[in-house]
Amino acid sequence: MTVRAAKNLVPETPVTDLDGLRAKVTRVEALLTAAYGARVWQAGNYSDDLVGGLVATVLSQNTSDLNSGRAYASLKAAFPGGWDDVRTANVSRVADAIKSGGLANVKAPRIQAILSDIFEHSGHTGLDHLRTWDDAATVAYLRTLPGVGPKTAACILMFNLGRPVLAVDTHVHRVSQRLGLIGPKVGPDAAHDRLQELVADDQVYSYHVHFIEHGRRVCHSQRPACGVCPLQKECDFFRALPVPLQSAPD
Numbered sequence: 001m002t003v004r005a006a007k008n009l010v011p012e013t014p015v016t017d018l019d020g021l022r023a024k025v026t027r028v029e030a031l032l033t034a035a036y037g038a039r040v041w042q043a044g045n046y047s048d049d050l051v052g053g054l055v056a057t058v059l060s061q062n063t064s065d066l067n068s069g070r071a072y073a074s075l076k077a078a079f080p081g082g083w084d085d086v087r088t089a090n091v092s093r094v095a096d097a098i099k100s101g102g103l104a105n106v107k108a109p110r111i112q113a114i115l116s117d118i119f120e121h122s123g124h125t126g127l128d129h130l131r132t133w134d135d136a137a138t139v140a141y142l143r144t145l146p147g148v149g150p151k152t153a154a155c156i157l158m159f160n161l162g163r164p165v166l167a168v169d170t171h172v173h174r175v176s177q178r179l180g181l182i183g184p185k186v187g188p189d190a191a192h193d194r195l196q197e198l199v200a201d202d203q204v205y206s207y208h209v210h211f212i213e214h215g216r217r218v219c220h221s222q223r224p225a226c227g228v229c230p231l232q233k234e235c236d237f238f239r240a241l242p243v244p245l246q247s248a249p250d
């Protein structure tokens with residue numbers, strides 16, 4: 001049996017022991033801090049421009065950070081007049097400006113739809129009013145925007161507004177699930193609420209960044225390198241592996 005074939009062996013973790021799971025989060029965070037270093041929140045690249053942060057998040061979907069960064073810079077260069085010009089431009093001009101990020105024909109109309117919704121809601125193409133809203137109202141509003149799901153909304157709050165709202169991407173979801181912090185049937189969207197209950201406010205940013213790093217470096221989707229993982233003792237997936245696979249490097 002391979003590590004990949006063993007993935008269905010993860011037991012259902014009782015989700016009622018919240019204190020136990022919170023303690024586990026704290027132990028895991030300590031182990032990941034020892035492995036990768038402390039991660040302290042820093043203002044995101046677009047903290048002074050919440051619309052920019054939202055556009056950048058849309059551009060980051062299904063592509064690399066490098067490509068989405070290029071697409072964002074190209075969009076800003078093509079429309080120096082600001083987001084109103086992007087909102088009212090011919091969609092083909094927007095698509096052309098962001099083509100280096102991929103899926104331009106999907107993302108250009110999505111960006112314009114978001115900008116139009118923002119304009120219709122607030123009378124201008126800005127989101128600074130969100131700075132005075134509470135977390136729940138801000139998430140609820142952002143999720144009304146076209147194509148904005150729980151992850152994108154949480155990214156805006158966490159990275160751009162500095163709020164302790166956990167964003168759950170594919171790595172955070174997978175590693176959390178293997179550790180047994182969420183059950184095997186909890187999908188990425190539902191995971192936001194479950195994990196938010198377990199992760200303390202001052203752990204949210206670090207948890208997000210650490211889990212992404214661990215998912216990329218060690219706890220890969222297809223062939224997790226369990227043999228070299230510092231989280232073995234905390235991991236339901238690892239405990240369910242046949243003994244010969246527990247020492248396999250990947």
Ligand code: SF4
Nearest residue numbers: 219224226229235238
């Ligand atoms: S032991 Fe580590 S690498 Fe293996 S599944 Fe658990 S967290 Fe992932």
